[in-house]
Amino acid sequence: MESLKQMRYALVDGQRADARPKLKGRCPDCDAEMVARCGPVNVWHWAHKGRLSCDPWWESETEWHRSWKNNFPLDWQEVRHIDQTTGERHIADVKIPYGLVIEFQNSPIDSIEMRSRENFYGKMIWIVNVTTGMIKGYFSVGLSGPIQKDPLIYQINWWSRSQFLRKWGEATATVYFDFGTDTLWRLIFYDPEKTVGAVSPIPKRCLIEDCSNGRAIRTMNDAGV
Template sequence: MFYAWIGGAYRQPIITGERTICNCCEGDLLAVVPHDNRAHWRHKAGDCDPWSEPEGEWHLAWKEKFPLHSREVPMIDQTTQERHRADVFLQLPGCVGTTIELQHSAISEKERDAREVFYSARGRMFWLIHIHSETNFNAISFRCSYSTESPFQFGGSTFYSMSWYGRSKQFIEKWKRSRTHVYFNIDGHIFYLATMAVCTAVVQTQRKGEFALCHVTEQQFLKSAGV
């Protein structure tokens, strides 16, 4: 985790040796200030959020686009005591809250479902999926699949129909079945994916591997989230 309260400030660690308390589990946090990565906090006894994953420049760059108080917000189910940290949680006066999960690594459909159930109980949920080539071929498949040859209108926006390139359609099918809002981030661009969340009529007409995207700007994405 990048942020914690220390000395009245919500910030990243500055020097090795700093210690503070996690505002989600009240466990001890130790400062990690590596030479080759961003400074962050590490739980002394193991992270209290089982959904946590190693984070890098992509995560931090996106978190920094949101108000400081909305980053890494702890959420606790008062019935089960289940604890998680939303990457970003925006709560506007009189409005439903919005959780944004920044997903860089692969995730199973079972865990995707679990996160959607947990966060959707607290308002809207947006996924921002980083499609990259560091550990898999999803970026190559996406670039080969992308096309603007078949536009159509849905919900006042222009979508484009296309087919996933490659033998395995698991990645795109998993995200099509999401019951929340899914955005892809690749090569500096953002695309909104037609999912079962609000584009059921579109998804139900698609065959396996077929999908539809709507290009959005960063400003449109942030505005939709509530910034």
Template sequence: MLYAWIDGIKRAPLTKGESTVCRDCGGLLTSVMPVENVRHWRHKAGDCDPWSEPEGPWHLGWKEAFPENCREVGLIDQATGERHRADVLCNAGTAHAAVLELQYSPISEEERAAREAFYRQGHRMYWLVHVHDGPSSFTGWSFKASMNWGARPVEIDGRRYAIMQWMGRSKQFIEKWKRATGYVFLECETHIFFLAGDELARRVTGGIPLKKGEYALTRWSREDFIRSVQWTGGA
């Protein structure tokens, strides 16, 4: 985790040897000051959130786009006692509460569905999925090769959508995210795209279900995305 409470302030560690207590589980946290990665806190007895993943500059940059009190907020299911830590939680306790999950590494469909079931209890839920675009990334190549904004463009709610055809043999990545129940945003080369869910995609196609590998996409600005999570009218 990148932030913890110490001396009444929620922050990243400043020096080697610092320690504090996790407010979610009461466990001991110690500072980690790596040479080539971001400073963070480590649970001595293992992270209390089983969904926790290694985080780097990409996570840090996005978390810092939101107010400090919205970053890394623990939530508990009162019925089951299950605990998880939202990457970002805005407007907690209101009708406009929203959880943002920052997804940099691959995730199984089962875990994606489990996170949605947990975080969508009383919250709007957003995914921001990093599409790796390095020279060895088939996902990034397929995504960029699929960009065809002239393919059946349709304007819906003031935004221009187009139907893309996934380029590449495996369509597992795009099909998995098409089935998500939260709002799915994809980031590639600093550009942000909104992936239409099934109901919205049918509006784009005039009611015709998308074929395997087809998906409806529209461009968003970073500023619009942040405003939507923080609520100025929703996605």
């Protein structure tokens, strides 16, 4: 069964509000009643009352999602995006006023949904959580180089049986991997036949600044690191 939609914000008396104990609100997307989930384990969030998710693309809110969203103004977080032709609508994790959508992906995603999101949002980037699990270790072991200095690019050899790089290599939007440090890694390409690809580092602060100001995202060289 599909999990209940978990969101940071609901509408309380017509205003966006964080979840607080015993508070009730309305979904800003479908106007269904929402209840505040404020337990001791999971990050406090809103959930639909007695119904499944109204947005099948939405995944459960985590501390990692919340931390990333907090790098941007509240009005840019959880923004409804509507296709003016078809009427299809979804809620973007972050939507910059300049038109860029940022999707923070914590769980595995299949190729069909990946392509659907990219086609729907158009101008977007992915930021993928790789702060836990064995993928981080395989990534570090596979790095070699640099094979190019400007912009700085490393080769990545993939010796794991995991399909992680193959799947993200299919993305048409730019993909950044977050390993929980101050540096993100952009996936430039991945060849599933040769199990080799290329990645480029970028300071996390630069991506946040450039996205916020509607600029092209800098490389490590441009950032002066």
